Amino acid sequence: MTDTITDPVQRIAAEARNWRRDIHQHPELLFDLPRTAALVAAKLGEFGVDEIATGIAKSGVVATIRGKLGDGKTIALRCDMDALPMGEQTNLAYASKTPDMMHACGHDGHTAILLGAAKYLAATRDFAGTVVLVFQPAEEGGGGGRVMIEEGVLERFGIDEVYGMHNQPGLDIGSFSIRSGPLMAGGDRFIVTVNGRGGHAASPNLAHDPVLAAAHLIVAAQSIASRFVDPLDSVVVSITYVSAGNDKALNVIPGSVQIGGTIRTMQPDTRRAVEVRFRDIVATTAKLFECEAELDWRPGYPVTVNDPAKTLAAISAAVDVVGVERVDDAAPQTMGSEDFSYMLEKRPGAIIWLGNGDSADLHNAAYDFNDDAIVYGMHYWIALTAQQLGSGKNHRQPE
Ligand code: NI
Numbered sequence: 247m248t249d250t251i252t253d254p255v256q257r258i259a260a261e262a263r264n265w266r267r268d269i270h271q272h273p274e275l276l277f278d279l280p281r282t283a284a285l286v287a288a289k290l291g292e293f294g295v296d297e298i299a300t301g302i303a304k305s306g307v308v309a310t311i312r313g314k315l316g317d318g319k320t321i322a323l324r325c326d327m328d329a330l331p332m333g334e335q336t337n338l339a340y341a342s343k344t345p346d347m348m349h350a351c352g353h354d355g356h357t358a359i360l361l362g363a364a365k366y367l368a369a370t371r372d373f374a375g376t377v378v379l380v381f382q383p384a385e386e387g388g389g390g391g392r393v394m395i396e397e398g399v400l401e402r403f404g405i406d407e408v409y410g411m412h413n414q415p416g417l418d419i420g421s422f423s424i425r426s427g428p429l430m431a432g433g434d435r436f437i438v439t440v441n442g443r444g445g446h447a448a449s450p451n452l453a454h455d456p457v458l459a460a461a462h463l464i465v466a467a468q469s470i471a472s473r474f475v476d477p478l479d480s481v482v483v484s485i486t487y488v489s490a491g492n493d494k495a496l497n498v499i500p501g502s503v504q505i506g507g508t509i510r511t512m513q514p515d516t517r518r519a520v521e522v523r524f525r526d527i528v529a530t531t532a533k534l535f536e537c538e539a540e541l542d543w544r545p546g547y548p549v550t551v552n553d554p555a556k557t558l559a560a561i562s563a564a565v566d567v568v569g570v571e572r573v574d575d576a577a578p579q580t581m582g583s584e585d586f587s588y589m590l591e592k593r594p595g596a597i598i599w600l601g602n603g604d605s606a607d608l609h610n611a612a613y614d615f616n617d618d619a620i621v622y623g624m625h626y627w628i629a630l631t632a633q634q635l636g637s638g639k640n641h642r643q644p645e
Contacts, residue, residue: 254366254369255362255366255621255624255625255628256621258362258365258366258624259362259620259621259624261362261365262358262359262361262362262620262624263358263617263620265285265289265357265358265361265362266354266355266357266358266615266617266620267340267354267617268285268340269282269285269327269349269354269357269358270338270340270341270342270349270354270614270615271340271341271342271343272342272343272344273329273330273342273344273347273348273349273354274327274328274329274347275328275329275330275331275347275386276328276383276384276386276387276388276390277303277304277305277383277384277388277390277393278304278305278383279305279327279328279383280305282305282327282328282357283300283305283306283307283327283381283383286307286327286357286361286381287300287307289361289364289365290307290309290361290364290379293364293365293368293369294368294369295309295310295311295364295368295379296309296310296311296312297309297310299402302394302397302399303382303383303384303390303393303394303397304383304393305327305383306380306381306382306383306390306393306394306399307379307381308378308379308380308381308394308399308403309364309378309379310376310377310378310379310403311364311367311368311371311376311377311379312371312375312376313371313372313373313374313375313376313377313635314371314372314373315371315372315373315374315636316374317374317375318373318374318375318376318635318636319375319376319406319407319634319635320375320376320377320378320403320404320405320406320407321375321376321377321378321405321406321407321408321409321630321631321634321635322377322378322379322380322400322403322405322407322408322409322589322593322595323360323363323377323378323379323380323409323627323630323631324360324380324381324382324391324408324409324410324586324589325353325356325357325359325360325380325381325382325410325411326351326353326356326357326382326383326385326386326390326585327353327356327357327381327382327383328353328383328384328385328386328388328390329342329347329348329349329350329351329353329354329386330347330348330349330350330351330386330609331346331347332346332347332348332350332609332611333345333346333348333611334348334350334611335611335612336611336612336613336614338614348611349615350608350609350610350611350613351385351386351608351609351613352412352413352602352608352613352615353385354615355413355602355615355616355617355619355620355623356411356412356413356623357381358620359411359600359619359620359623359624359627360379360381360627362620362623362624363379363623363624363627363628363631364379366624366628367627367628367631372632373631373632373635373636374635374636375634375635375636376403376404376635377631377635378403378405380394380399380408382394384585385584385585385586389547389585389588390585391585391586391587391588391589392585392588395588395589395592400589400592400593405593406593407556407593407594407595407634408586408589408590408592408593408594408595409556409560409595409596409597409598409627409630410584410586410589410595410596410597410598411597411598411599411600411623411626411627412584412597412598412599412600413599413600413601413602413608413615413616413619413623414599414600414601414602415602415603415604415605415606415607415608415613416602416604416605416607417574417599417600417601417602417603418572418601418603419601419602419603419616419618419619419622420568420572420601420618420619420622421568421572421573421574421601422564422567422568422572422573422574422598422599422600422601422622422626423573423574423577423598423599423601424552424557424560424561424564424573424574424575424577424596424597424598424599425552425557425575425576425577425579426552426553426554426557426558426575426596427551427552427554427557428512428513428514428549428550428551428552428579429550429551429552429577429579429580429597430549430550430579430580430581430582430583430584430587431480431482431510431511431512431549431550431579431580431581431582431583432510432511432512432514432517432546432547432548432549432583432587433508433509433510433546433547433582433583434508434509434511434517434521434543434544434545434546435506435507435508435509435544435546436506436507436508436509436524436541436542436543436544437487437504437505437506437541437542437544438460438463438504438505438506438528438539438540438541438542439502439503439504439539439540439542440456440459440460440463440502440503440504440505440532440537440538440539441456441501441502441537441538441539441540442454442455442456442459442499442501442502442503442535442536442537442538443501443536444498444499444500444501445498445499446497446498446499447496447497447498447499448497450499453499454535454536454537455499455535455537456490456500456501456502456503456535456537457490457491457499457500457503458535459503459531459532459534459535459537459539460488460490460503460505462531462534462535463505463527463528463531463532463539464485464488464505466527466531467483467485467507467524467527468483469527470483470509470520470523470524470527471483474520474523475516475519475520476516479511479512479513479516480510480511480512480579480581481509481510481511481512481516481520482508482509482510482581483507483509483524484507484508484509484510485505485506485507486506486507486508487504487505487506487507488503488504488505489503489504489505490502490503490504508546509521509524510581510583511549512549512579512581513549514548514549514551517548517549521543525541525543528541529541546583547583547584547585547587547588548587548588548591549587550583550584550586550587550590550597551587551590551591552590552595552596552597553590553594553595553596555594556594556595556596557575557596559596559630559633559634560596560598560630561573561575562633563626563629563630563633564598564626564629566629566633567622567625567626567629568622577599584597598626600619600622600623600626601619601622602615602616602619603616603618603619
């Protein structure tokens, strides 16, 4: 830890540890976060922020803090607040009190970190411009970030830039990792219904067999990744659901087959091209076997793309906190998805990984957010604010 971590931040981080454990004991899901949102709003009120808006995307909370050094731009610092529908197996004293719900992705930690930073920033206000604190619901599958944007949060609060943070198991405590450009994949899902004509299994010539059509479709879909996309670009096609016929009627060709799955892409252009290709394959493969296909395409989270200039700003802030040797600026890309991507589509910004040390993986029943990461996360938000909103003292100016 460098000497840029000052005593007030340490003191608040010790409090934030208790907030984190409180939130951890009371996990809530998706858009339904009444207790968590109330806790966040109450704390922000205690801290004396300038404005608190609740009920955005049902349980999202947004607060503003204006600097004392005058006017400037407006940056948003965003965290997620929701837990996961799974049972906790940590044996912690502060384990979840709700069966089949747990904070297995560390959003309890993200919330405590942003609250801690808010307390410090509201007390000091040593910047020019405005910090908007965005506490969002429904990161785990509900697209809470998208709903907040649809409800006008970017315009309502005049947000110019957006910044996110997520903990990373396996990355040392007191380390950060980030990369410019695409960081996490876009994830779309689909259900295809192949409709043919059922019949006697002994007379396939009188039927239009949707099973054979679906089997070819499953194989043909893999040609998207292997034959259609640049080998240096990343695409995953996974068929995860197949349903047809029944095991009491093995002499019957069924009338229809359903298959479903997900397609992950790492470039926005590729994402669009792959969807077009997949639609072609579905329609033409079905036709080849005298069947018809209905495609239910379900767009998921977009590709998470860090803005190059804002990534430099994030790197510079992280370096201020922990030193250059503990900031990896070439983080590996992952095929997982993150709904901060919606905000990054609308405003320049960047999301950074915060080291969670040697913990269980995200979404594992044995996972726990590491409280020792709180002080680093808080100080990152504070350093980023100082840098981007120009108080300038002892901080690099990357742009
Ligand atoms: Ni998460």
